[in-house]
Amino acid sequence: MDVLTTKRFEFSAAHRYWNPTWSEEQNQAIFGKCTNPHGHGHNYVLYVTVAGQVDPATGMVINITDLKRIVNGVLEQFDHKHLNEDTPYFREQQPTTENLVRVLWGLIASALPAQVRLYRLRLYENDDLFADYYGGESASFSRRYQFSAAHRLHSAELSAEQNQALYGKCNNPAGHGHNYRFEVTVEGPVDPATGMVINLVDLDAVVQPLLDELDHTHLDRQHAFFQRHPSTGENIVRYLWQRLAAALGERLRWIRLWETPNNIFECGVREP
Ligand SMILES: [Zn+2]
Ligand SMILES: [Zn+2]
Structure with a gap:
């Protein structure tokens, strides 16, 4: 039977929403204040849930210290950065919560050891807004x-x-x-x-x-x-x-x- 393990992480980053194929008015209508050309920022909170068998020797799905090291290694390129300007992931897509959680999924899933699988990511932009992602469409x-x-x-x-x-x-x-x-x-x-x-x-x-x-x-x-x-x-x-x-x-x-x-x-x- 698989058991789920969840660990909470925090990082802080700036971003801006802007679709260059739209007019100023369209961007304003869809993205509102998030179009501010100087950017704005959030304290993101990320819950990483992994699934796997409990190792009989350690009693763990994954050593939580290893999970911390792996995820913090991924988050290093986002923490205290501007998502649009300092990372390569949002040249062709908006740095929305939904897109950011999908980018993080790809990076974290590929960094996990073979015996565990990424089950769910929940990313809070603030206390009142979050996205969940389980892989897939x-x-x-x-x-x-x-x-x-x-x-x-x-x-x-x-x-x-x-x-x-x-x-x-x-x-x-x-x-x-x-x-x-x-x-x-x-x-x-x-x-x-x-x-x-x-x-x-x-x-x-x-x-x-x-x-x-x-x-x-x-x-x-x-x-x-x-x-x-x-x-x-x-x-x-x-x-x-x-x-x-x-x-x-x-x-x-x-x-x-x-x-x-x-x-x-x-x-x-x-x-x-
Ligand atoms: Zn924002
Ligand atoms: Zn009542």
């Missing part, structure tokens, strides 16, 4: 959003006593509230022109009406869906899925909702 791209709302857990199908017994404090008639956070994961081929699975501006445009609708509202009192369904985390994540699937179609893969940092609800086609 498709990559997945995830972005986090937040809204703040009041709600009350109450089911029209139960008596007042049953509601109180089931939901306890959450049944308080006037309501209470949360900072809801959710992560939207889309999957598909990387567009060679933009270097993205989905244009960030387009994804934000799809999600924004939903945020406008829910943010700083009372879910039960102001939204028809939650008048018919108790505003549990399960029903909220189902509602987000319905709304976003209508706009994103088959590219939508997974939604993860945090009601609080301790209560997490998820649904989708395949867990990222």
